[in-house]
Amino acid sequence: MRKTTCCCGPVPQFYADGGDYALADGTTDSLRGYDNIVLAMGSRSNTALKETAEKVAGQVLVIGEAAKAPGNAVLATGDALEAALKI
Numbered sequence: 001m002r003k004t005t006c007c008c009g010p011v012p013q014f015y016a017d018g019g020d021y022a023l024a025d026g027t028t029d030s031l032r033g034y035d036n037i038v039l040a041m042g043s044r045s046n047t048a049l050k051e052t053a054e055k056v057a058g059q060v061l062v063i064g065e066a067a068k069a070p071g072n073a074v075l076a077t078g079d080a081l082e083a084a085l086k087i
Contacts, residue, residue: 011039011049014056036087045069061086 013020018032031037037057039049045066053060061083064076 014053016056016058059087 010022011019015032018034020030022028045068050060050062063079063083065071
């Protein structure tokens with residue numbers, strides 16, 4: 001399994017093994033060939049991204065404030081641990 005870290009903005013397209021992304025400066029690229037993808041974005045509950053990802057991914061886990069806002073770092077960290085154990 002390949003691992004990488006990417007600080008990115010919008011994810012306009014998901015694939016079974018990755019996704020396209022855009023940086024703040026307008027640069028775009030694609031990450032492909034991954035078993036798992038972890039996104040950390042925003043601080044408001046929003047199911048639109050989850051619904052889009054579910055169309056191509058076998059498993060989508062929503063944690064932290066994306067699942068239930070408002071939250072805090074302690075709750076989000078606990079959610080992250082639970083999600084990691086499910087992967």
